[in-house]
Amino acid sequence: MARRKDHSREELKQLAIQAGRQIVIEQGPSALTARKVAQAIGYTPGTLYNVFENIDGLIAAINIESMHSFADSLRTLHQPGETSESRIRRIAQAYLDFHHAEPQLWSLLFAQPLNYNSDDYHAAIHAIFDQVCDAMIPLSSSPTLARQKAKILWSTLHGICLLQQSGKLNVSEPDPAEDLLTHFLDQFLQ
Amino acid sequence: MARRKDHSREELKQLAIQAGRQIVIEQGPSALTARKVAQAIGYTPGTLYNVFENIDGLIAAINIESMHSFADSLRTLHQPGETSESRIRRIAQAYLDFHHAEPQLWSLLFAQPLNYNSDDYHAAIHAIFDQVCDAMIPLSSSPTLARQKAKILWSTLHGICLLQQSGKLNVSEPDPAEDLLTHFLDQFLQ
DNA sequence: ATTAATATTGAACATTGTTCAATTATATTT
DNA sequence: AAATATAATTGAACAATGTTCAATATTAAT
Numbered sequence: 040m041a042r043r044k045d046h047s048r049e050e051l052k053q054l055a056i057q058a059g060r061q062i063v064i065e066q067g068p069s070a071l072t073a074r075k076v077a078q079a080i081g082y083t084p085g086t087l088y089n090v091f092e093n094i095d096g097l098i099a100a101i102n103i104e105s106m107h108s109f110a111d112s113l114r115t116l117h118q119p120g121e122t123s124e125s126r127i128r129r130i131a132q133a134y135l136d137f138h139h140a141e142p143q144l145w146s147l148l149f150a151q152p153l154n155y156n157s158d159d160y161h162a163a164i165h166a167i168f169d170q171v172c173d174a175m176i177p178l179s180s181s182p183t184l185a186r187q188k189a190k191i192l193w194s195t196l197h198g199i200c201l202l203q204q205s206g207k208l209n210v211s212e213p214d215p216a217e218d219l220l221t222h223f224l225d226q227f228l229q
Numbered sequence: 230m231a232r233r234k235d236h237s238r239e240e241l242k243q244l245a246i247q248a249g250r251q252i253v254i255e256q257g258p259s260a261l262t263a264r265k266v267a268q269a270i271g272y273t274p275g276t277l278y279n280v281f282e283n284i285d286g287l288i289a290a291i292n293i294e295s296m297h298s299f300a301d302s303l304r305t306l307h308q309p310g311e312t313s314e315s316r317i318r319r320i321a322q323a324y325l326d327f328h329h330a331e332p333q334l335w336s337l338l339f340a341q342p343l344n345y346n347s348d349d350y351h352a353a354i355h356a357i358f359d360q361v362c363d364a365m366i367p368l369s370s371s372p373t374l375a376r377q378k379a380k381i382l383w384s385t386l387h388g389i390c391l392l393q394q395s396g397k398l399n400v401s402e403p404d405p406a407e408d409l410l411t412h413f414l415d416q417f418l419q
Numbered sequence: 420a421t422t423a424a425t426a427t428t429g430a431a432c433a434t435t436g437t438t439c440a441a442t443t444a445t446a447t448t449t
Numbered sequence: 450a451a452a453t454a455t456a457a458t459t460g461a462a463c464a465a466t467g468t469t470c471a472a473t474a475t476t477a478a479t
Contacts, residue, residue: 083428152340168400186401191413194388202384210358211376223381226416273459
């Protein structure tokens with residue numbers, strides 16, 4: 040009932056994040072409710088509001104984990120001897136892979152408009168973006184251009200997955216996301 | 230109270246669409262509730278459900294209007310003597326202009342995951358997409374490639390506006406959407 | 420043992436989308 | 450003109466949402 044302290048505040052946060060993550064994976068972003076998460080971890084809704092400011096805070100925490108996980112996979116993927124072009128191509132493919140492997144987590148992260156700006160959120164974005172930016176530097180004549188290229192690539196990846204998710208890549212005729220990405224990169228990396 | 234028939238079914242639909250549109254423009258997508266729309270047109274929520282299947286049906290109707298309006302603006306913009314490259318650039322700029330002029334309508338249309346597939350919705354998408362596709366044909370060696378180019382351009386525009394809306398074009402340093410678009414098109418239209 | 424501090428609850432509130440029997444205004448028929 | 454049929458509109462009701470917070474129960478400190 041009170042002060043069970045089965046789990047520390049931080050443990051509780053992690054429990055909620057993992058439970059929420061699983062709910063999103065299995066039932067989609069719209070199934071992520073305070074009551075469901077609370078029940079999944081054996082607590083009540085009120086407790087969640089002791090740990091998170093509100094439900095967006097929980098969403099943000101799940102997203103931050105998704106971003107760090109993706110950032111890690113980008114780091115794993117990086118091979119020192121690789122050409123910049125190959126590195127970019129593999130980063131881009133990793134993005135599509137993430138979307139394909141976890142479409143619901145991707146939706147929570149990118150397809151749902153959420154404006155929750157914390158330092159942690161900002162840091163998680165940078166953990167990804169800085170790697171993309173880095174990879175662009177050898178292909179660009181200035182850091183500014185590299186940053187712009189990184190943002191363009193990111194925008195295109197976003198857009199492709201967004202259109203794919205809503206079935207709009209099938210307008211007229213179906214075009215696989217991979218084909219569009221290849222076509223795009225062939226020009227973009229010329 | 231009953232069978233007032235102040236308005237025909239079609240008039241009622243138009244009233245609801247316009248009222249809903251205005252609510253979205255002024256207060257954003259999350260303010261679009263059945264009760265608010267009903268009150269704005271002097272009816273009750275129940276009546277709305279006589280006209281639309283559900284709230285997503287109303288959202289879809291507003292989106293369809295947005296799309297046809299945008300498709301019209303693309304047609305207006307088209308000048309026969311123009312080069313294909315210039316035409317594409319102006320189409321792309323028109324997209325950014327729409328986003329800038331009506332960010333809330335844009336959000337309802339593109340940034341909110343909505344899977345409402347009706348023939349009307351499909352037709353409205355084509356009213357836009359076919360023009361983009363058309364414009365790409367002179368720059369492509371096949372209709373398939375033109376269609377892919379159109380989808381890539383569309384994806385990138387989507388992504389740029391999405392990132393801009395969530396402030397993520399300001400990561401590291403701010404980059405105006407127009408600059409990114411120019412940079413992208415300079416390579417994409419080679 | 421008593422007290423203080425705090426983690427947890429669970430009921431409550433406002434808002435959502437949505438349904439549908441009841442009601443009432445208009446058409447149609449007699 | 451009266452009676453009947455049809456259909457538009459209501460508004461109360463339901464379930465589910467996020468969120469709050471006084472009450473309560475458990476642990477820590479005295």
